Amino acid sequence: MGRGLRLMFRGPARGGYTEYVDVIGNRTFIEFVEQLEREEDLQLETFELGKDKVVIVTIAPEETKRDRDIPIPVLSPVLTRKKSLAEEIAALDVNRLACPVLPRNEGDAAAQTFRYEGYDLVTLQKLVEREYTIPEPQTAEEVIGYYARRIAQEVKLPAQFAALAPKVREFLERKAFGGPVDLNTPAMLRAISTNVAQYVTVKTFVEAFRKLVLEELQPQLLHAGRSLFETPPFPWSRPTLAAGKCVFNLVPCDNEFEKRFAQFLEKADDVLRFAKLPEQFGFAIEYTDGAGNLRYYEPDFAVLTRDGTHHIVETKGLEDVNVAHKDRAARLWCENASRLTGHRWEYLKVPQTEFERLQPGAFADLQVWAGPSRPGM
Helix, strand or coil: CCCCCCCCCCCCCHHHCCCCCCCCCCHHHHHHHHHHHHHHCCCCCCCCCCCCCCCCEEECECHHHHHHCCCEEEECCCEEECCCCHHHHHHCCHHHCCCCCCCCCCCCHHHHEEEEEEECCCCCCEEEEEEEECCCCCCHHHHHHHHHHHHHHHCCCHHHHHHHHHHHHHHHHHCCCCCCCCCCCHHHHHHCCCHHHHHHHHHHHHHHHHHHHEEECCCCEEEEEECHHHCCCEEECCCEECCCCCCECCEECCCHHHHHHHHHHHHCCCEEEEEECCHHHCCCEEEECCCCCEEEECCCEEEEECCCCEEEEEEECCCCCCHHHHHHHHHHHHHHHHHHHCCCEEEEEEEHHHHHHHCCCCHHHHHHHCCCCCCCC
16 A cells, blocks of 8 residues: 555646556455554545545645745755765674674574465465475575675665675674684585574674764755745645645645644744645655664644744654654754754644644643653654
C-alpha cells in the first residue's frame, strides 16, 4: 500500500491526468483498518468507486494576502554525508571493535543451510517450506569480498570497497574468532562462511562506520527568509480550509486532524499568521534516524504569534520510532534560525490525542501545556 500511494511524479499533474491506486482487501483487512482507527484515534477517509467523486482543487498563494506571508530562513546543513571514509577506514583498529566471538565448529549444519518458510499473511497458514544449501566458497577472498561489498552498500559508500576488504580480512584473521586464525584452511573457510559470521561481520563494521559517515557542520544563513509566494500552484484532493490568516487560497490538510488544527489557528486570537507548509515549497530539516542514517522530514505548519515569535509546529497522530530524532533536529534548527536571523523561532509538537483532550482556546495554551514540564514534547 505504501508503494502504491506514492505519486509517480512530483508537482502539478502533467497533461491533466489524475493518479489513482486501488486497494483491494477482504473482510479481515477491513476489520484491521477499523481496529487501527479505534486504537490510534484516527479517521481514515474512504472512497467508493463509481459512487463518490474526487474533488481536486488548485492550491496557490493569493496576491491579496502578501501580508500573511511567513518567510522561512534557509540554513546550510548541519549534517552531511562524507564522500570518502578512506582515512577513517585506514585508521580503524579492528581489535577495538566490540563483537561476540564467532564459533569455529566445522560440522555445524545450521551454519551451512537455512530454512525458508512462506506463510499466508491473513490466515498464517504455512504454504511453502524449503531448505536451501549455501554454496561453499572456494577461497577466503570470495567471502571477504562479499562482506566488504555488503558493508559498503549498508553505509552507502560503494567506492570504499578497496579500502574495506583488507580491514575485513584483518578482522576475520585477528579479532572475530577470539585470536589469530588461518583463513585458508578448509575449517576456517567454512567458519567464516556461516550466516552467523556474515551477520556479525557486517553488523560490526556498519555500526563502526555509521558513526563516522556523517559530518557535523556549523550552519550558515543562506537566505534571510524564503517567501511562501515561491510555492508553485499544485493540485489537492484531500481536506482543505478557507482561512484569512493563511497566505494560500486554501489550507491544504493531509487529514481531518490537520484541518481541525488549522481551524484552531484561524480562531486563536494570539495567532497572526499561519501556513501549512506544502511539499512543493521544499522546506525540510535533516536528521539522523535510529540506525544513524541521514534523513529529511518536512514539518507541518509555520505559525507567527502576536508576540513576534515564529513557530514550527508538527502535528502527530501515530508516533513512530523516529519522532524523537525529528524533534531534536527541529529544536536545533529553531535554535540556529533564532541565532542567525535575530528572530525568535520555537518548535512545538502537538499529538492528536492530547490536542483533542485539551481543547485549547489560544496558541499560548499549547505552549504552556507543551513546555519544559513535558520533556517528551
